Amino acid sequence: MATTKIEANTKIHPYKMLLWVGFGSIVMMFAGLTSAYIVKKSQANWLEFDLPNLFWFSTLVILVSSFTIQMAVKKAKEGEMDQYRGFLSVTAILGVTFIILQLRGFQALELQNVALTGVRSNSAGSFLLVIAGLHLLHLVGGVIAIAVISLKARAAKSSTNQVLSVELVANYWHFVDILWIYLFVFLNWVG
Amino acid sequence: MSHEAALHNHEGHGHDDHGHHEHHDTFLTKYVFSQDHKMIAKQFLITGMVWAVLGGLMSVLFRLQLGYPDASFPWLESILGKWAKGGQITPEAYYALVTTHGTVLVFFVLTAGLSGTFANFLIPLQVGARDMASPFMNMLSYWFFFIASIIMLSSMFVETGPFSGGWTAYPPLSALHDASPGSKTGMDLWIISMALFVVSSLLGGLNYITTILNMRTKGMSMTRLPLTIWALFFTAVLGVLSFPVLLSGLILLIFDRNFGTSFYLSDIYVNGVGALSNEGGSAILYQHLFWFLGHPEVYIILLPAMGMVSEIISVNSRKPIFGYMAMLGSLFAIAILAFLVWAHHMFVTGLNPFLGSVFVLLTLLIAIPSGIKVFNWLTTLWRGNIRFTPGMLFAIGFVSLFISGGLTGIWLGNAALDIYLHDSYFVVAHFHIVMGVASMFGMFAGVYHWFPKMYGRYLNNSLGYIHFWITIAGAYMIFWPMHYQGLAGMPRRYFDFSIWESFKQFAELNRFISTVAMIVFATQILFLINFFYSIFKGRKVTVLNPWESNTLEWTTPINPGHGNWPGEIPEVHRWPYDYGKDGHEFIPQTTPVGEDESGTH
Numbered sequence: 078m079a080t081t082k083i084e085a086n087t088k089i090h091p092y093k094m095l096l097w098v099g100f101g102s103i104v105m106m107f108a109g110l111t112s113a114y115i116v117k118k119s120q121a122n123w124l125e126f127d128l129p130n131l132f133w134f135s136t137l138v139i140l141v142s143s144f145t146i147q148m149a150v151k152k153a154k155e156g157e158m159d160q161y162r163g164f165l166s167v168t169a170i171l172g173v174t175f176i177i178l179q180l181r182g183f184q185a186l187e188l189q190n191v192a193l194t195g196v197r198s199n200s201a202g203s204f205l206l207v208i209a210g211l212h213l214l215h216l217v218g219g220v221i222a223i224a225v226i227s228l229k230a231r232a233a234k235s236s237t238n239q240v241l242s243v244e245l246v247a248n249y250w251h252f253v254d255i256l257w258i259y260l261f262v263f264l265n266w267v268g
Numbered sequence: 269m270s271h272e273a274a275l276h277n278h279e280g281h282g283h284d285d286h287g288h289h290e291h292h293d294t295f296l297t298k299y300v301f302s303q304d305h306k307m308i309a310k311q312f313l314i315t316g317m318v319w320a321v322l323g324g325l326m327s328v329l330f331r332l333q334l335g336y337p338d339a340s341f342p343w344l345e346s347i348l349g350k351w352a353k354g355g356q357i358t359p360e361a362y363y364a365l366v367t368t369h370g371t372v373l374v375f376f377v378l379t380a381g382l383s384g385t386f387a388n389f390l391i392p393l394q395v396g397a398r399d400m401a402s403p404f405m406n407m408l409s410y411w412f413f414f415i416a417s418i419i420m421l422s423s424m425f426v427e428t429g430p431f432s433g434g435w436t437a438y439p440p441l442s443a444l445h446d447a448s449p450g451s452k453t454g455m456d457l458w459i460i461s462m463a464l465f466v467v468s469s470l471l472g473g474l475n476y477i478t479t480i481l482n483m484r485t486k487g488m489s490m491t492r493l494p495l496t497i498w499a500l501f502f503t504a505v506l507g508v509l510s511f512p513v514l515l516s517g518l519i520l521l522i523f524d525r526n527f528g529t530s531f532y533l534s535d536i537y538v539n540g541v542g543a544l545s546n547e548g549g550s551a552i553l554y555q556h557l558f559w560f561l562g563h564p565e566v567y568i569i570l571l572p573a574m575g576m577v578s579e580i581i582s583v584n585s586r587k588p589i590f591g592y593m594a595m596l597g598s599l600f601a602i603a604i605l606a607f608l609v610w611a612h613h614m615f616v617t618g619l620n621p622f623l624g625s626v627f628v629l630l631t632l633l634i635a636i637p638s639g640i641k642v643f644n645w646l647t648t649l650w651r652g653n654i655r656f657t658p659g660m661l662f663a664i665g666f667v668s669l670f671i672s673g674g675l676t677g678i679w680l681g682n683a684a685l686d687i688y689l690h691d692s693y694f695v696v697a698h699f700h701i702v703m704g705v706a707s708m709f710g711m712f713a714g715v716y717h718w719f720p721k722m723y724g725r726y727l728n729n730s731l732g733y734i735h736f737w738i739t740i741a742g743a744y745m746i747f748w749p750m751h752y753q754g755l756a757g758m759p760r761r762y763f764d765f766s767i768w769e770s771f772k773q774f775a776e777l778n779r780f781i782s783t784v785a786m787i788v789f790a791t792q793i794l795f796l797i798n799f800f801y802s803i804f805k806g807r808k809v810t811v812l813n814p815w816e817s818n819t820l821e822w823t824t825p826i827n828p829g830h831g832n833w834p835g836e837i838p839e840v841h842r843w844p845y846d847y848g849k850d851g852h853e854f855i856p857q858t859t860p861v862g863e864d865e866s867g868t869h
Contacts (some may be wrong), residue, residue, distance in 0.1 A: 091401035095477045098508060102470055106512035109560065113516070113553055115532070134597030194527040196545045203529040207519060 316381020335782025355642020396485025573710020673702025694754025
């Protein structure tokens with residue numbers, strides 16, 4: 078429709094700005110949760126436990142995936158469609174791996190007798206579940222977005238119409254990555 | 269006129285088919301799943317009005333109980349059924365009504381209905397954009413609100429009733445299914461509805477911010493924006509940064525309710541249940557998370573009204589707004605302070621008094637930007653050539669209410685006084701005047717002022733005047749006496765005061781307040797009639813710019829299509845407040861600066 082065409086008068090694309098303002102919103106959500114974590118930790122009845130090693134692996138995986146999605150952006154800009162699709166797929170696979178590792182991490186905690194929910198649970202474990210779980214939901218959103226642009230990339234002959242979408246997804250993916258690094262550092266050492 | 273020239277200048281360029289394309293829309297895409305910001309604004313407005321009627325009706329019902337605690341109204345039983353056995357509202361129903369009234373008015377009417385309507389309607393029109401940054405997300409924003417509305421409405425009809433633990437939903441009442449009948453399904457629906465509502469306001473807010481920052485027309489620098497836009501901008505920033513924190517709080521609440529966690533619940537003893545197995549939870553934690561949204565929420569409600577009032581007062585005083593930059597700075601200051609004062613709602617939670625005194629200081633600081641704004645409104649009116657349109661009256665009414673309610677804010681901001689006045693009718697009076705009724709007045713002012721742009725017709729003025737005078741007089745008659753009741757110690761949220769010796773003296777006053785509340789409610793029906801009648805049968809607007817206003821929305825056709833301007837978007841050459849300048853009564857923003865013109869903004 079001609080009338081709803083976006084007419085931007087600055088260099089940042091409106092969708093990118095939408096996304097960046099949205100980051101602010103997501104940051105506030107986790108700022109709320111981690112502040113609550115700090116408050117709660119200072120009170121009585123807090124269970125101390127170490128994060129299972131699985132969370133280290135998942136951190137490594139998400140760091141690598143940021144690199145692969147950036148390569149996808151680069152290849153999309155260069156018009157190398159096959160490599161573009163390839164890097165998207167690798168990123169998606171790494172994303173799924175991250176999801177599995179996180180879920181296994183929760184399982185490992187339960188096996189260590191750190192209940193995350195239920196009457197035996199301590200809010201230390203519950204907080205981990207809620208914070209890492211909400212982060213995981215955001216990452217699942219990212220994987221879905223990658224899946225959607227991968228489908229589009231499969232149908233497309235050239236990448237000219239795809240650069241914006243993949244840039245948006247990559248921005249989001251990096252954001253979710255950095256968010257996890259923050260949460261990982263927070264849960265390990267600060268909190 | 270210059271703006272007409274701007275409209276037709278570029279007609280030869282061959283891409284100005286915007287005005288015609290609407291013929292291709294079906295009923296469904298034009299009125300239901302519309303992506304036109306103007307239609308979405310109307311959807312927000314009308315849904316908000318439905319909620320205002322329902323929420324208002326709830327207040328009439330519980331005022332009936334407070335005013336006539338001993339009387340029986342058989343007709344009540346016929347409409348409310350078991351909630352009004354024997355013609356008297358039951359205590360459970362009373363608490364459910366109070367809770368839903370609060371939730372609905374704060375979130376659905378004065379957040380979605382107010383900033384949803386006017387941010388959607390005014391931002392693209394006043395910054396000079398064809399639509400929002402993402403019209404699709406904008407449409408989603410409305411539909412999330414709609415679904416949230418349906419779910420909240422459905423909670424009225426469940427067996428155990430809607431949530432009844434107060435609009436703030438403090439645990440343990442909100443966290444324990446067994447705490448009260450309303451804490452069961454009613455609370456589940458309340459949380460789901462509020463979570464969807466948060467999503468709706470985030471989708472909207474992201475769009476508002478991006479559109480203002482990124483989609484302004486040529487020449488529209490940030491300091492040439494009308495104050496409405498600045499106010500809506502800060503409103504959106506507040507919402508985008510504070511609603512997620514409420515969502516965090518609600519997510520923890522969901523876990524406590526459904527998954528046995530102990531964020532808020534501890535080993536308290538509950539009648540009929542025994543001691544809970546939860547350990548170490550803190551109900552105060554919820555209050556911190558809630559009020560971190562809750563206080564900015566007050567300004568989310570108030571700022572759009574402030575912005576519209578600034579614009580309407582300037583237009584109808586035929587004078588530039590006094591202290592544009594000061595108005596902007598004070599909006600900014602209020603937005604910052606909004607995030608730093610939440611604990612003044614929690615002075616009686618056992619908050620460390622030293623911490624409390626910091627919050628007292630920060631709270632009282634809000635008086636400075638508020639004072640600046642009031643001063644500037646009054647100085648804009650001062651020696652103006654005032655046109656008392658209904659919109660202008662409501663704008664002036666807003667200023668009056670903001671002063672009256674703001675002054676009692678200085679009382680309540682002091683911890684020493686608040687510990688006495690907390691949870692009394694003094695608080696009810698304070699926030700209803702300063703936030704509730706004042707913002708309602710801002711909303712009415714906006715509707716009366718921009719109705720011609722929304723529907724291409726005028727509202728009936730005489731009905732508007734009747735509406736205004738009864739509402740302002742009624743608002744003061746309802747809430748003024750409540751200050752005295754609160755000072756005398758009368759607590760809020762009580763079902764029946766007639767059994768306390770100390771409050772028997774207020775029986776007649778309560779009856780008086782209830783009677784006025786009903787009259788004021790009936791007067792709002794007059795407004796509804798005016799509104800819906802005028803959409804179809806009102807006097808037609810025949811000129812582009814009926815209020816002789818400077819802002820861009822009045823350069824669009826009388827009934828603008830999707831895309832707003834048939835030709836190119838006009839260019840802006842000046843700020844929007846050149847009224848009474850160099851012998852011209854008004855100079856629209858699209859008029860280029862003349863060679864011999866005195867200093868421009």
